[in-house]
Amino acid sequence: MDDSAPSGSKSGHRKDGQLAAWGSNLTYNIVQDLGIAIVTGRYSGPGGFPVESELAKHYGASRSILREAVKMLTAKGLLGARPRQGTWVEPEDRWNLLDPDVLRWLLERKFSLRLLTEFIEMRLAVEPGAAALAARIATPAQKAKIVHAIDRMIAASRNEDDPLTSDIAFHVAVLEASGNRFYMQLRELIETALRFSIRRTNDYKGVRLASVMDHKRICDAILAGDADAAGALMRVLIQEALDLVQGAERATLAPEQVSST
Amino acid sequence: MDDSAPSGSKSGHRKDGQLAAWGSNLTYNIVQDLGIAIVTGRYSGPGGFPVESELAKHYGASRSILREAVKMLTAKGLLGARPRQGTWVEPEDRWNLLDPDVLRWLLERKFSLRLLTEFIEMRLAVEPGAAALAARIATPAQKAKIVHAIDRMIAASRNEDDPLTSDIAFHVAVLEASGNRFYMQLRELIETALRFSIRRTNDYKGVRLASVMDHKRICDAILAGDADAAGALMRVLIQEALDLVQGAERATLAPEQVSST
DNA sequence: CAACGCTTTTATCATATAAATAAGCCGGCA
DNA sequence: TGCCGGCTTATTTATATGATAAAAGCGTTG
Numbered sequence: 045m046d047d048s049a050p051s052g053s054k055s056g057h058r059k060d061g062q063l064a065a066w067g068s069n070l071t072y073n074i075v076q077d078l079g080i081a082i083v084t085g086r087y088s089g090p091g092g093f094p095v096e097s098e099l100a101k102h103y104g105a106s107r108s109i110l111r112e113a114v115k116m117l118t119a120k121g122l123l124g125a126r127p128r129q130g131t132w133v134e135p136e137d138r139w140n141l142l143d144p145d146v147l148r149w150l151l152e153r154k155f156s157l158r159l160l161t162e163f164i165e166m167r168l169a170v171e172p173g174a175a176a177l178a179a180r181i182a183t184p185a186q187k188a189k190i191v192h193a194i195d196r197m198i199a200a201s202r203n204e205d206d207p208l209t210s211d212i213a214f215h216v217a218v219l220e221a222s223g224n225r226f227y228m229q230l231r232e233l234i235e236t237a238l239r240f241s242i243r244r245t246n247d248y249k250g251v252r253l254a255s256v257m258d259h260k261r262i263c264d265a266i267l268a269g270d271a272d273a274a275g276a277l278m279r280v281l282i283q284e285a286l287d288l289v290q291g292a293e294r295a296t297l298a299p300e301q302v303s304s305t
Numbered sequence: 306m307d308d309s310a311p312s313g314s315k316s317g318h319r320k321d322g323q324l325a326a327w328g329s330n331l332t333y334n335i336v337q338d339l340g341i342a343i344v345t346g347r348y349s350g351p352g353g354f355p356v357e358s359e360l361a362k363h364y365g366a367s368r369s370i371l372r373e374a375v376k377m378l379t380a381k382g383l384l385g386a387r388p389r390q391g392t393w394v395e396p397e398d399r400w401n402l403l404d405p406d407v408l409r410w411l412l413e414r415k416f417s418l419r420l421l422t423e424f425i426e427m428r429l430a431v432e433p434g435a436a437a438l439a440a441r442i443a444t445p446a447q448k449a450k451i452v453h454a455i456d457r458m459i460a461a462s463r464n465e466d467d468p469l470t471s472d473i474a475f476h477v478a479v480l481e482a483s484g485n486r487f488y489m490q491l492r493e494l495i496e497t498a499l500r501f502s503i504r505r506t507n508d509y510k511g512v513r514l515a516s517v518m519d520h521k522r523i524c525d526a527i528l529a530g531d532a533d534a535a536g537a538l539m540r541v542l543i544q545e546a547l548d549l550v551q552g553a554e555r556a557t558l559a560p561e562q563v564s565s566t
Numbered sequence: 567c568a569a570c571g572c573t574t575t576t577a578t579c580a581t582a583t584a585a586a587t588a589a590g591c592c593g594g595c596a
Numbered sequence: 597t598g599c600c601g602g603c604t605t606a607t608t609t610a611t612a613t614g615a616t617a618a619a620a621g622c623g624t625t626g
Contacts, residue, residue, distance in 0.1 A: 070611070071376070095575065106612040108369060111576090112376045115332070119380040119406075127576040127619040141490045142403040159486070166487040169434030170427070177426065225420070226427040229402045331578070356608065367579045372609085388586040388609040 074103055074113040075145075082122050082133055083149045093123070093131045120146055144232045151240045157293040163237050164286045170230060171215065171282055176275035178221035179266045186221035187267055193217045194263045197256045212238045214259055218278075221266070241285065335364055335374040336406075343383050343394055344410045354384070354392045381407055405493045412501050418554040424498050425547045431491060432476065432543055437536035439482035440527045447482035448528055454478045455524045458517045473499045475520055479539075482527070502546065 087093045094102070100110045114131060117123045121140040125131040140146050150159060178186070196210035212235055219227045219234065258281050265274035348354045355363070361371045375392060378384045382401040386392040401407050411420060439447070457471035473496055480488045480495065519542050526535035 075380075097575090108372075108613085109611060111369075112373055112610095115373045116376050116380040119336075119377040125576065128574055128621060129619085130575060137486070137489060140404060141486055143401060162485045162487055165434065165438065165485050166431070169430045173426065173430030224423045224426050225398070225402055226423055228398065358608090369580090370578060373577095386609065389588055389607055390586090391608060 070105055071109050071112050071116075074105065074109065075116050077103075078113060078117060079120075079122065079145060079149045080153045082117065083139075083146070084153050087133050093133055095130055122146070142229075142233065144236060147233055148236050151236060155240065157289060157296055160237070160241060161286070161289050161293055163233075164241065164282065164289055167234060167237075168279065168282045168286055170227065171218065171234075172275040172279040174219050174222040174224065174227045175262060175266060175278040176271040177224060177227070178218050179269050179271040179274040181223050182221035182266060186217070189217040190214065190221060190263050190266060194256075194260050197259055201253050201256050208239070208242055211242060211259075214263075218262070218266070241289070331366055332370050332373050332377075335366065335370065336377050338364075339374060339378060340381075340383065340406060340410045341414045343378065344400075344407070345415050348394050354394055356391050383407070403490075403494065405497060408494055409497050412497060416501065418550060418557060421498070421502060422547070422550050422554055424494075425502065425543065425550055428495060428498075429540065429543045429547055431488065432479065432495075433536040433540040435480050435483040435485065435488045436523060436527060436539040437532040438485055438488070439479050440530050440532040440535040442484050443482035443527060447478070450478040451475065451482060451524050451527060455517075455521050458520055462514050462517050469500070469503055472503060472520075475524075479523070479527070502550070 081087060096107050096110055096114075099114075100107045103110065114123055114125065118125065120143045121134055121138045123131055124134050141150075147163075178190070182190070193210060193214035193216075196205045196213060197207070199205040200207040200210045215234055215238060216231050219231045222228070258277070262274055262277045262281065265277055342348060357368055357371055357375075360375075361368045364371065375384055375386065379386065381404045382395055382399045384392055385395050402411075408424075439451070443451070454471060454475035454477075457466045457474060458468070460466040461468040461471045476495055476499060477492050480492045483489070519538070523535055523538045523542065526538055
């Protein structure tokens, strides 16, 4: 009847986001649960967000803990609070979408092709830039990491490694090799999003060797120090992913209009 | 002797970041002060981060409040904590650089041309993408906002408006017109960074009319729906800013080598 | 209609107990 | 002697509880 987490929630698979550092922590569990509840809109309707005492009763936790959890969500832009006025869910455009936790909650629990499209649009801008930078200033160690990821992708095409994680490893390695802290920040975001992007748009019935070669060409350009080529190739690669998702989005939005027009 | 904020700090100019919503709030003030102290490295040396009781004594606040502040900073990736082990400052690469507060603390209190360079590198990737998107799907209202910003810039070139805020308004308007939530998230970041970028690299001794025209051409391309041109023009514009800052960075890093090579 | 007081809710404080864990202690064994 | 295993202790965060202060909407009243 009420699917939100009672105090006994011991959901045991916490290897994700930055909060995951601590394992089983009451505050942490409440932040997770509240975060998901908020992004899925459970508190957007009438009634809004409960008052502290109600929340505490609901989770069977003390008000102190609840307040700490609420403060963390406030820091991520999801909540706001004022005396007498209570606590409320901030409008979506104030949510800190670039916070790994927030993005993960959204993708995991409120997946939408629209959101994924927008994210890939951003990747389309960011990753070519990172690849170009990497081509210029990657250290030998960073280059080695990129090469290693490519090797893994090739191995995956022979069913000797995992295609998903090796693909992610490649993109992450390029971001790290950019030497730019902001690109590196996007690492975790892109890691999260890729995990969904690839699985949803799938076409992962057997890794297409062509795709692996596309990746390898980017790697080669970076190794050769050819920034322009690296950027351009990366752009093409991601544009393909974007086309795929946008196709799916259009099909979902107007499935009957496809044939009628 | 001790320049950190005692309890009586009533610094009254809080019109910035997302935390600023509330005005004078003890928890908020402590978060600000601690955040700045952390990014400036006050707790990075030996001794590390104080234990809760010490912090509480230092700020003259209760432990509850201190814990809430620490939790907010934890949510932004600056701190970690464990029983018996105490609270510690996370390594810089785990800080949430894309959080408006964190970036602002860094730029305001630990400004470095290197950081600014990296940020502009990201803008160089992002804003052309946003401009291209805007050219495709901006609504009339969004286009009007861009035009209005250009008008303000033109007025500023005649000393009839503020050059800094009108310039910022233009870039923000483009980001908003992209219709992409992730670009819009960067709005606040770019707003913050521009405020420093422009002032530091200045060349703001009189607005150069040429620069205004460069902006106007982007605006025209967006109005005309020419995505490629809008993106390319924006790229050129930001590349110029990047060159400027990188020039300053090189001059600072090796001022004596400039002439010797 | 303005000022006052009432009420609700968060903000802040104070104190106590639980849980985690690093570090020391101690005894035994090779 | 020297090292190692487990036990004890001490420190620090995690959690709980109850009380007071301050903000802010709302109605009442002069």
